[in-house]
Amino acid sequence: MNKKKQKNFIHGLSGLPWAALGVIAVVLICAAGGEALLPQDPGDLDLGAAFRPPFWLDGGDLATPLGADNLGRDILSRIMAGARVTVIVAFYAILLSGSLGALIGMIAGFFGGWVDQVLMRFIEIQQSIPSIALALLLAAALEPGLSTVVVVIVLTYWAWYARIIRGEILALKGRDYVAFARIAGVSTPVIFLRHLLPNIFNTLIVLATLQVGQVILFEASLSFLGLGIQQPDISWGLMLADARQYITNAWWAITMPGIAIMLTCLAANVFGDWLRDRLDPKLRQL
Amino acid sequence: MLQLDAITKHYPTRQGLVRAVEAVSLTVAPRSTLALVGESGCGKTTIAKMILRLETPTAGRILFEGQDIAAMDRIAVHRYRRAVMAVFQDPYASLNPRMRVGAIIAEPILAHENPGRAAVTRRIEEVLDIVGLPAGAARLYPHEFSGGQRQRIAIARALALQPRLMVLDEPVSALDVSIRAQVLNLLQDIQDEFGLTYLVIAHDLALVEHFSSDVAVIYLGRVAETGPTAEVFAQPRHPYTRALLAAVPQPDPDHILSEAAAAGEIASALNPPPGCRFHPRCPRAMDLCRTTVPVPSAPPHITACHAPHEGAPT
Amino acid sequence: MTLLTVENLQTHLHLQRGILRAVDGVSLHVDGGETLGLVGESGSGKTMTGLSLLRLLPEGSGRIAGGSIRLDGTELTELSETTLARDIRGSRIAMIMQDPMTSLNPVFSIGDQVGSPLRNHGIARGARLRSAVIDVLQRVRIPSPDQRLGDYPHQFSGGQRQRVVAAMAIGCTPRLLIADEPTTALDVTIQVQIIALLRRIQGETGAGIILITHDLGVAASLCHRIAVMYAGQIVETAPVRRLYRAPAHPYTRALLAAIPRLGDKRARLAAIPGQPPSLIDPPIGCRFAPRCAERMDKCAQAPPLTDLGDGHTASCWKLGTA
Numbered sequence: 001m002n003k004k005k006q007k008n009f010i011h012g013l014s015g016l017p018w019a020a021l022g023v024i025a026v027v028l029i030c031a032a033g034g035e036a037l038l039p040q041d042p043g044d045l046d047l048g049a050a051f052r053p054p055f056w057l058d059g060g061d062l063a064t065p066l067g068a069d070n071l072g073r074d075i076l077s078r079i080m081a082g083a084r085v086t087v088i089v090a091f092y093a094i095l096l097s098g099s100l101g102a103l104i105g106m107i108a109g110f111f112g113g114w115v116d117q118v119l120m121r122f123i124e125i126q127q128s129i130p131s132i133a134l135a136l137l138l139a140a141a142l143e144p145g146l147s148t149v150v151v152v153i154v155l156t157y158w159a160w161y162a163r164i165i166r167g168e169i170l171a172l173k174g175r176d177y178v179a180f181a182r183i184a185g186v187s188t189p190v191i192f193l194r195h196l197l198p199n200i201f202n203t204l205i206v207l208a209t210l211q212v213g214q215v216i217l218f219e220a221s222l223s224f225l226g227l228g229i230q231q232p233d234i235s236w237g238l239m240l241a242d243a244r245q246y247i248t249n250a251w252w253a254i255t256m257p258g259i260a261i262m263l264t265c266l267a268a269n270v271f272g273d274w275l276r277d278r279l280d281p282k283l284r285q286l
Numbered sequence: 287m288l289q290l291d292a293i294t295k296h297y298p299t300r301q302g303l304v305r306a307v308e309a310v311s312l313t314v315a316p317r318s319t320l321a322l323v324g325e326s327g328c329g330k331t332t333i334a335k336m337i338l339r340l341e342t343p344t345a346g347r348i349l350f351e352g353q354d355i356a357a358m359d360r361i362a363v364h365r366y367r368r369a370v371m372a373v374f375q376d377p378y379a380s381l382n383p384r385m386r387v388g389a390i391i392a393e394p395i396l397a398h399e400n401p402g403r404a405a406v407t408r409r410i411e412e413v414l415d416i417v418g419l420p421a422g423a424a425r426l427y428p429h430e431f432s433g434g435q436r437q438r439i440a441i442a443r444a445l446a447l448q449p450r451l452m453v454l455d456e457p458v459s460a461l462d463v464s465i466r467a468q469v470l471n472l473l474q475d476i477q478d479e480f481g482l483t484y485l486v487i488a489h490d491l492a493l494v495e496h497f498s499s500d501v502a503v504i505y506l507g508r509v510a511e512t513g514p515t516a517e518v519f520a521q522p523r524h525p526y527t528r529a530l531l532a533a534v535p536q537p538d539p540d541h542i543l544s545e546a547a548a549a550g551e552i553a554s555a556l557n558p559p560p561g562c563r564f565h566p567r568c569p570r571a572m573d574l575c576r577t578t579v580p581v582p583s584a585p586p587h588i589t590a591c592h593a594p595h596e597g598a599p600t
Numbered sequence: 601m602t603l604l605t606v607e608n609l610q611t612h613l614h615l616q617r618g619i620l621r622a623v624d625g626v627s628l629h630v631d632g633g634e635t636l637g638l639v640g641e642s643g644s645g646k647t648m649t650g651l652s653l654l655r656l657l658p659e660g661s662g663r664i665a666g667g668s669i670r671l672d673g674t675e676l677t678e679l680s681e682t683t684l685a686r687d688i689r690g691s692r693i694a695m696i697m698q699d700p701m702t703s704l705n706p707v708f709s710i711g712d713q714v715g716s717p718l719r720n721h722g723i724a725r726g727a728r729l730r731s732a733v734i735d736v737l738q739r740v741r742i743p744s745p746d747q748r749l750g751d752y753p754h755q756f757s758g759g760q761r762q763r764v765v766a767a768m769a770i771g772c773t774p775r776l777l778i779a780d781e782p783t784t785a786l787d788v789t790i791q792v793q794i795i796a797l798l799r800r801i802q803g804e805t806g807a808g809i810i811l812i813t814h815d816l817g818v819a820a821s822l823c824h825r826i827a828v829m830y831a832g833q834i835v836e837t838a839p840v841r842r843l844y845r846a847p848a849h850p851y852t853r854a855l856l857a858a859i860p861r862l863g864d865k866r867a868r869l870a871a872i873p874g875q876p877p878s879l880i881d882p883p884i885g886c887r888f889a890p891r892c893a894e895r896m897d898k899c900a901q902a903p904p905l906t907d908l909g910d911g912h913t914a915s916c917w918k919l920g921t922a
Contacts, residue, residue: 175382177380179338183367184394325787462876464854467858471869535792535795537820538861543792
């Protein structure tokens, strides 16, 4: 490795969002690790430990470092166990709504004309349906549970992606380099792949990272309404919902999963910003 | 080489029909440079877009080497795409920021043939050399170059397939004064060396006089005056051409600008004035001008005016 | 009588990549009733010089790092932001920008926009405001201004919009008008109308004008004196005829040779090789030297300002030795 390369390498490393990557890594490890990593069984009831505060408060115990909930279950173990549902829901919901929305947005923006008109009407109709009403309907039709949550989120968010991607494509289509490609006889699929797709990637990544927070909160509200994750499965949203009524005498039961949600969203956004900058050749070398 | 036969372009909009281009007939001889001049909104860009087959004329024909470009089959269109290239005004918008310069220049080549990696690389180096950039430029991204260098890259890309006609849309107006001459000289050298034909859109009349062999002055979608540049500039006949020339600021403090030659501003193409479209601004307008569209005079120096000037402007 | 004196102005932009010395030791003066042209390419510092006078630098990164700006004897660099906004900006020094579409707010009528500086600076209020606005619009030759007060910017053509912008600028009868490329976005037949308007405004108000432009033709038609900027510095200042007839600095000469002009029979333009330097890391010595056809060994050191008489000064070693 010559000196310049080495310098670039170190410079590249120092630019990484270490804190955000750390948080994301912890969440992923919890999600992947399963039961083996948990300090306690998250379903283990211990009524004697009910509403036990975190260890640094009076009456706290290191056995339940972040405190215990109304049934005396260890909050730390539950947060770690809940990471699995959160990650699965976020991953599938974002992947599917992003791909569906991007595809429809690209088709509408690229072909224009009546195709665009029809797709835009669909988008408008979708966006005028309240997502909770959609969720209620779907939950009635399907079984409440993880896959219902994913389906509801995908059906709610695809239009949001489609609208933004369509606008992006329309702007890109007017660029002089796209005009040149047409003048030079470059075929339509190649123009699509070479000039349009790479340039909407940034937008997709930013949208996806912004959506991480929304998805976690959406899953929480669905679970809270009883339409989402069902007991005895654990999700952060469900923990919030369960702890809500005890907020006055056990604030930690709702705050700890809340902090987990906040840190994860923040880390996803910071990582998304960094990724967007890395993907932009203009910013890459600054 | 290129012949526009009464081409017309109307756009339907919510406010009504925009008559962007109306019965424009022009010819471009091989190895010549025709400049389209006129104020913004006069239709010169629409004409260029129709020549580039980015827009379809509402009426009229465009003949390239005798062939109607609207009646071409797929293969003929592909051949046409190979023969006609373009350079745009803004070198920051005309190069894809995510592609390396080499890939940008290779794009038109690969759209038409696949001569193999080595041959493409060789061609990239050749055209980079023609435009005065080092071969190493191929590995860099557009943002690593200045505006003038980017315009050289855009020219190299247009040259890659050895086209016969190049449409230059304000090729230097986004560049700095000290860089413009470099790029203009480069374009002239390329034309001489490869026998190219240019169609240039420009608003700077001094540049047009310097750069083009023929000129067409467009006003609100119609040709006001066209002919050999030297003749049109020495003895402009149309009052609009005279107004344009009189309004060009000269780098000479003793030159007096004439404000009187064209009053007011260009009308909207949505609702163009009847008769001669220039009549509301024309100091020589008569009753005839308000009702009747003037018939163009005979070539080579064609004027569409009921009361053309004679001789050199005073 | 000297209206504005700028001495050794230094304006820095603090960027991630380093400090960009956008204006590096600019000295100039403008008299009442006089038009000074500030001519240069993009990045030469001409716009930053104009913005520095009003302290309208990019928020966060721009800073006046040194020098003095005196308007009628008042040192502007020592004024607080509030005093500057109240007593100077828009009242004693006004500005006309390049693009009339972005200098006008699309959601306010032009009556509102022309009237607001008059109101803010206490020139006219209440019932008198309307007649004051009509008066200003008349001065910039907007036809039947009383009927157009309620119209919005999009209802005006490009040339008329620039007239409205000029009306906003001259409402408070500023002592100094800074016009930054006021005709660049306009077509030539409209450009000539705006040039005539600026000249008439000056005749009526006796204001000093700083015309910032890259166009040597526009500068020649409007200016009394011209200062040529290159890479953040003024390389030559001269009365307009001297500058075009007997340019002293090689950059000015090269620039004049590089532009096509009507009736010019040259087969080729004399291009200037290379490109302007980065102002983060400018060349040592004469900044034009790397592109200069007349470069000597001495040019590795910064050339002194040579007084050529009759208000003609230039910074070039050639002149020092002559």
